[in-house]
Amino acid sequence: MSGSEAGVNLPALTVALSQVVVLVVLSPLVIGLMRTVRARLEGRVGGGLGQPFRDVRKLLAKEPIRAKGTSWLSVAGPLVLMASSLVVCALMPLLGTVTFDRMPDDLFVVVSVLLLGTVAVALVGLDAGTAFGGMGSSRHMTIAALVEPTVLLAVYALSIPVGSSVLSRIVAARLEDPTSVFSPVSLLALLALAIAVVAETGRLPVDNPATHLELTMVHEAMVLESSGRDLAWLELGSWLRLGALLGLLATLLAPWGVVTEVSAPGLLLAALALSVKLTVAATLLATVEVFVAKVRLFRVPELLAGSFVLAFLAVTASYLVAPG
């Protein structure tokens, strides 16, 4: 590519931009699908797949009301979350394993960008100074502190056989050798990662996204004071996180369809494969949610400690079975 002289990695940029576009379209659909699956299993009809799009479009058109005494954080927080979610979407190897040289989709880069959004939402919750906002933020940070080590450890276990903590390399290695997906190390790590993703994105049994009871809220409690376009960015940002993390999980479990070299038909096929994977993952997650209730807050650390143990076992096992 002629652009590479100027330091622009065109294939990586193409993959990153197409991932952002595809996820901005797919993530609200994933939320709509999960709500519809839940509604159907409960005997209802539900708002339909397009309802999240309609909600966000309306929120963007409304005037934001900010409580008296709030600072610039209430304005900046939602934008930081949205920006961090977009960066995560751009970095994840969901459509292609082509990555930037200077800023690869390294495990530590992805986790720290995710954490940036987490902290931004927690600060938005604290900013208005309401009791529920502070309570939600404190719970959110407790869960985040328990989830991040599990995510790091689980992906670290996957990175040991590959010899690189860059997510693209891990997915590329899985594409080359599909049997490695079903090794005990990989399955343990993916199970740990699945529990961590459920906790990180605030789904049942850790947090109930449809709750109206302030005392049980985690994510909802933090956004109670946000309105209009602030709320739209918070909603869309957290949907994108869910889309990207579910996508990562599905891609690690079924890497087929991800391109290693950029071409238009290849990317189109990869986008199609990603939507199929996300559909299956979202349907599965929504179905499981019908059968479980939210666990008591003090039981959440036990659940996450369990997933940490799984991740730890995966790391141990990967050293035991590692060749040489």
Added chain:
Amino acid sequence: MSVFRVLRLIRRVGRIAESAPAAPDPLPDLPRELTGSVQVRHVDAGSCNGCEIEIGAAFGPVYDVERYGARLVASPRHADVVLVTGVVTHNMREPLLRTVEATPRPRLVVAVGDCASNCGMFSAGYGVAGAVHEVVDVDLEVPGCPPGPEAVVEALRRVTGR
């Protein structure tokens, strides 16, 4: 309940939502932003809870007003429609005013039940400050004591336009 019992329940019940009746005419001066998606915050200004039971049924699985784009939310900041029930009592006058003030524009106020529109059977009560339209601007009134879920559903469909 065990997983198998829930599975059996899901298979036996199937779909309980009744089929949708024909869409009513949308409100004439409906803000264009609200078409298709309306978040509802409910305020009990001094109701006997009869209307609440009917509203609960409207959002339940049988009437399922969520399929027309209406959803109950936990904060007036997220809401587009403030659903007010009951007469406005002296103690709830200020909270009602503040709730409507906390709702971002464009917003609508829907008064549900006879008490909300003309104080109903409580009109001579000593704790009554007045009907809802005497305290805040009301865009739509739903008559009935209490109005049935289908009336609540129809009112919300006139707001969502679906």
